[in-house]
Amino acid sequence: MANGEGGILVYIEVTEGRVNRASYEALRAGQLIGAETGQEVAAVLFGQGIEAAAAEIAARQLQTVHLVNDAALASYTADGMVRAFQQVIGQTKPALVLLSHTYEVRDFAPKLAASLGRVLTGDCIGYRVDGQDLVLTRQIFQGKMVADVVPTGEKPWFVSFQIGTFRGDECEAGTAAVALTSVTIDAGEIRQKPEQRFKEAKAAVDLTQAPLIVSVGRGIKEQKNIELVRKLSEALGAELSASRPICDNDWLPMDRQIGSSGQTVSPKLYLAVGISGAIQHLVGMKGARTIVAINRDKDAPIFEIADYGIVGDLFEIVPALTAEAEKNR
Amino acid sequence: MKIIVCLKQVPKNDSVLRVNDEGTWIQDRDLSYEINESDQYALEAALQLKEKVGGEVLALSLGPARVQTVIKEALARGADRGVHLDDEAFKGLDAYGVATVIAAAAKKEEAALVLTGLQSDDHGYAQTGVIIAEQLGVAHATIVMDVEVQEARLRVKRELESGYFQWVSLPLPAVLTIQSGINTLRYATLKGIMAAKKKEISHYDAATLGLAADQLAPRQKILRIYVPQKSKQTQFIEGTPAEVAARLLEKLKNEARVF
Ligand SMILES: Cc1cc2nc3c(=O)[nH]c(=O)nc-3n(C[C@H](O)[C@H](O)[C@H](O)COP(=O)(O)OP(=O)(O)OC[C@H]3O[C@@H](n4cnc5c(N)ncnc54)[C@H](O)[C@@H]3O)c2cc1C
Numbered sequence: 001m002a003n004g005e006g007g008i009l010v011y012i013e014v015t016e017g018r019v020n021r022a023s024y025e026a027l028r029a030g031q032l033i034g035a036e037t038g039q040e041v042a043a044v045l046f047g048q049g050i051e052a053a054a055a056e057i058a059a060r061q062l063q064t065v066h067l068v069n070d071a072a073l074a075s076y077t078a079d080g081m082v083r084a085f086q087q088v089i090g091q092t093k094p095a096l097v098l099l100s101h102t103y104e105v106r107d108f109a110p111k112l113a114a115s116l117g118r119v120l121t122g123d124c125i126g127y128r129v130d131g132q133d134l135v136l137t138r139q140i141f142q143g144k145m146v147a148d149v150v151p152t153g154e155k156p157w158f159v160s161f162q163i164g165t166f167r168g169d170e171c172e173a174g175t176a177a178v179a180l181t182s183v184t185i186d187a188g189e190i191r192q193k194p195e196q197r198f199k200e201a202k203a204a205v206d207l208t209q210a211p212l213i214v215s216v217g218r219g220i221k222e223q224k225n226i227e228l229v230r231k232l233s234e235a236l237g238a239e240l241s242a243s244r245p246i247c248d249n250d251w252l253p254m255d256r257q258i259g260s261s262g263q264t265v266s267p268k269l270y271l272a273v274g275i276s277g278a279i280q281h282l283v284g285m286k287g288a289r290t291i292v293a294i295n296r297d298k299d300a301p302i303f304e305i306a307d308y309g310i311v312g313d314l315f316e317i318v319p320a321l322t323a324e325a326e327k328n329r
Numbered sequence: 330m331k332i333i334v335c336l337k338q339v340p341k342n343d344s345v346l347r348v349n350d351e352g353t354w355i356q357d358r359d360l361s362y363e364i365n366e367s368d369q370y371a372l373e374a375a376l377q378l379k380e381k382v383g384g385e386v387l388a389l390s391l392g393p394a395r396v397q398t399v400i401k402e403a404l405a406r407g408a409d410r411g412v413h414l415d416d417e418a419f420k421g422l423d424a425y426g427v428a429t430v431i432a433a434a435a436k437k438e439e440a441a442l443v444l445t446g447l448q449s450d451d452h453g454y455a456q457t458g459v460i461i462a463e464q465l466g467v468a469h470a471t472i473v474m475d476v477e478v479q480e481a482r483l484r485v486k487r488e489l490e491s492g493y494f495q496w497v498s499l500p501l502p503a504v505l506t507i508q509s510g511i512n513t514l515r516y517a518t519l520k521g522i523m524a525a526k527k528k529e530i531s532h533y534d535a536a537t538l539g540l541a542a543d544q545l546a547p548r549q550k551i552l553r554i555y556v557p558q559k560s561k562q563t564q565f566i567e568g569t570p571a572e573v574a575a576r577l578l579e580k581l582k583n584e585a586r587v588f
Binding site: 077078079102103104106107108110111113114115117118119120121122123135138139140141142143144145146147148149150151152153191192193194195196197198199200211212218244245247248249250260261268269289290292293297299301303304305306307308309310311312316317319320321323324325328 | 459548550559575
């Protein structure tokens, strides 16, 4: 990454007028990479009536906040976003575009990059500046391994970071200029017609207040084996929860799912049984005070965040734990 | 409706992964493979759409000869025809390259709908479907949980963050990336397996698809892969199951004080 050239453009996601907190992490990444490579940092926000969000970002240390205010961008669509973003890139000519790997970014960033003949280096968990290269670390095999990757094509490069990679609250404060940036979007070009966002009926089970949780993953193999883990949860007086594949299979109801598309919990104890520890699961439970993992694979990513680990066959360990817990009651 | 469903062959979920000699990918000898998880749900969604509105399901896979196992599995579950994309030039492509090849095949087949899983369990790029849409010049929606057909449009339910969902309508032709769990998978029956033997698999290489090498040139390079460094100190508890159970509960009580 040549010093000073190009600059960094950070994407700030705004939903219903509010800045997505994950965007502060992308901004923090921009500040760090900018400082290391001597590049200026700018940010861009798209929407309608989002001046307050722009002002909030302008109170951080960066050069310019590009505010794109357009009725066609009032609610998010992939087509509208890509059209608008392409024009901002054309006007500002950044060398690097940084984003947080949110659901929305997953929806449009690959298209944006491809429309410019680039590929997004997505869902990264770290970076290193090495001469002209920006070396990015990404998880592969659902976190069992990682890869060091470099974008090789022409700039701008597009990079998204996994949520939690940077601390958004460490963004340096400052004052930036807000620049009104206009784009032309023909509403007819937007093929997706979004309806209102909604939540499903409120979950019947609220796990967020549970002090003790026993959670089961695909290591349980079959539906009938869930009983083993249910017995353990009863013996410990804990709530029972699960990883997504268990709920996908209807082995336990959806409202017992933990993770990015389930509940987020922070119990005193989270005991994970046969759960590998994919990032989408970890985000839902990493706030637990004490984490225990039972897994037969010593390299399972869940051990990365476990306080206590048992490497072994859950079909031997869970019954033993249940017996011990019943003895202690 | 002519539907192409993209199926990636990935190492089985519980595979023991070993880094290759160059350090740039895993060793592929001794591995067993399966269909990428969310792609299986995409296949099921395709079969259910066909049952509802009629048409044809093409099971497409890009990769060496071994990926035909994936295609055959899909044919046994009910897909009508296979499409195998294989060429020396298709080796080691990034998401852009893979999507470019698949888009060329989808164009050749004049598919009305292309379905993919939302992300692969190996590279985890989560981009292939979206780039296919861009290369085809058609609309897309990602992380799809439900699909309704409304004449020349689709109405799909997207999963969003923080427990939100959203229905979005988009015109056909289109590309959708399917989330795991959207339906209940069917498995191949004996009858299905027999019927699959008579089904055709079309083979396309770079020349048949009219693809030049520079269109597929990688835009990203893997320098090396490795097992991540652990940052947290995990206390591993060892012993017989009974010993482990007693020690863990003792520690949870007296050290972590959770009870
Ligand atoms: C957009 C998106 C949203 C998602 N949302 C969520 C979410 O909210 N929640 C969620 O959980 N996932 C979610 N996922 C899925 C996530 O990526 C993983 O696929 C999932 O968490 C894996 O579940 P698992 O750990 O139970 O299964 P696996 O990854 O299959 O792990 C099973 C584990 O069991 C172990 N095991 C097997 N047999 C035994 C045995 N006999 N004894 C001991 N251990 C054994 C294995 O070693 C392995 O580590 C989402 C994915 C995407 C792309």
